[in-house]
Amino acid sequence: MVANSWRGGETHHRVGQTRGGQWWWFDPVDGARVIAGVQGVNRSLSAAPIWPQLQEWGFNLLGFDAAEGVRNCGAAFLQALELRRATGYPIYQDGVNLPDVFDRRWEGLGEQLVNGVRPTASLAGYLGDSALSWGDAAVEGVALARPALLQVCLSLDPSYAAYHAAWEFVFAERAGKLTRLNTDWGMALPNKEALRQMTREETPIDTPGYRVDLDRFTRQMALRYFGAVSRILRAVDPGRLWLSSPLARTTPVAVREIAAQHCDVSLVTEVGLSEGIGPELLVEVDWARARGLRSEMDPVGMGDFERMIWRGRESLLSAIRAPQVVGYIWGHYGAGDWGRDGAFTSGLLDEAGRINQAHVPALQAINGVAAAVRAEAAG
Numbered sequence: 001m002v003a004n005s006w007r008g009g010e011t012h013h014r015v016g017q018t019r020g021g022q023w024w025w026f027d028p029v030d031g032a033r034v035i036a037g038v039q040g041v042n043r044s045l046s047a048a049p050i051w052p053q054l055q056e057w058g059f060n061l062l063g064f065d066a067a068e069g070v071r072n073c074g075a076a077f078l079q080a081l082e083l084r085r086a087t088g089y090p091i092y093q094d095g096v097n098l099p100d101v102f103d104r105r106w107e108g109l110g111e112q113l114v115n116g117v118r119p120t121a122s123l124a125g126y127l128g129d130s131a132l133s134w135g136d137a138a139v140e141g142v143a144l145a146r147p148a149l150l151q152v153c154l155s156l157d158p159s160y161a162a163y164h165a166a167w168e169f170v171f172a173e174r175a176g177k178l179t180r181l182n183t184d185w186g187m188a189l190p191n192k193e194a195l196r197q198m199t200r201e202e203t204p205i206d207t208p209g210y211r212v213d214l215d216r217f218t219r220q221m222a223l224r225y226f227g228a229v230s231r232i233l234r235a236v237d238p239g240r241l242w243l244s245s246p247l248a249r250t251t252p253v254a255v256r257e258i259a260a261q262h263c264d265v266s267l268v269t270e271v272g273l274s275e276g277i278g279p280e281l282l283v284e285v286d287w288a289r290a291r292g293l294r295s296e297m298d299p300v301g302m303g304d305f306e307r308m309i310w311r312g313r314e315s316l317l318s319a320i321r322a323p324q325v326v327g328y329i330w331g332h333y334g335a336g337d338w339g340r341d342g343a344f345t346s347g348l349l350d351e352a353g354r355i356n357q358a359h360v361p362a363l364q365a366i367n368g369v370a371a372a373v374r375a376e377a378a379g
Helices: 050-056 106-115 149-154 161-171 178-185 192-200 208-236 253-262 304-321 338-344 360-377
Strands: 014-017 023-027 031-033 035-038 077-080 091-093 096-098 123-127 241-243 266-268 280-285 325-330
Touching: 023 325, 035 360, 091 149, 096 149, 106 208, 149 161, 149 192, 149 208, 161 208, 178 208, 208 241, 208 253, 253 266, 304 325, 304 338, 304 360
Parallel strands: 035 325, 077 123, 123 241, 266 280, 280 325
Antiparallel strands: 014 023, 023 031, 091 096
């Protein structure tokens, strides 16, 4: 491993990069491994003990939504701190779900939350939040479908610090004049209330000038969030890994970049969303979503079931070979009804505790060879 690439303390779970550019996850006991995690493990669905059964299938991590009672079995797990709720008043509307990072109380209250956690040896890493939404991203050639982050903050109740921060931001270089803002955005807003009414009616502002400010404000807010969480975690539990909340293709590029710069590992729904900056852990893996999809590249003669398994297996193996990917987390421990949905339910078990024979044998086989496949990919 490259000496200065290590993230995480020597006595904890950590990640490191080889000279060839490949990232690996290291368990403090078992060494290098490919993470095979499971989300949604909140109760037992079968007569078999949860963790021994998952280990038999090759899994080595519980996802960040596992119940506390399940985590006490000694399994490695992730823990979401839910810092967006620290003040009790997150920004939650129009596709935005974020803490008010401009609230002077937020960072201190967040530190109190982290201080209240009693980490165990099995705690592999923290998420600041399990789910953040940064609003619609401004994509060239694609119209905004609803009010984006800056417009949402400009329309908040004045009790939010983010409301005042947003107006200070747009007025800072315009001498506090709405007329200059209208000129730059190509609009004719008579007052602040008119903008708030647009947001209530879900009418997005979408002009070239607004998009420039939207990107700048999104970056500013992301820097405040990730910078504060970094300070909190480094101060309270400095040796523990910090993972981003899940990043999707719809997450603004600026947020994905800043997350990758600050966090130890980016949780991503697709390979490559960390913009080449650091290691990735693939989340929400569920190949049942491929049901019915067809391509000229598919082998001839496959039905929907065979195609789903083939596509899922090939996609996951391809992800495991990617140099930045340190593993994956399957999206559902228990889901669906085998009798009703058959193989196309997404859980490893269905809600009655029946093992999904479409997923489990294939995943067990992949988990068994994942480390060798990754090592081979490194050449």
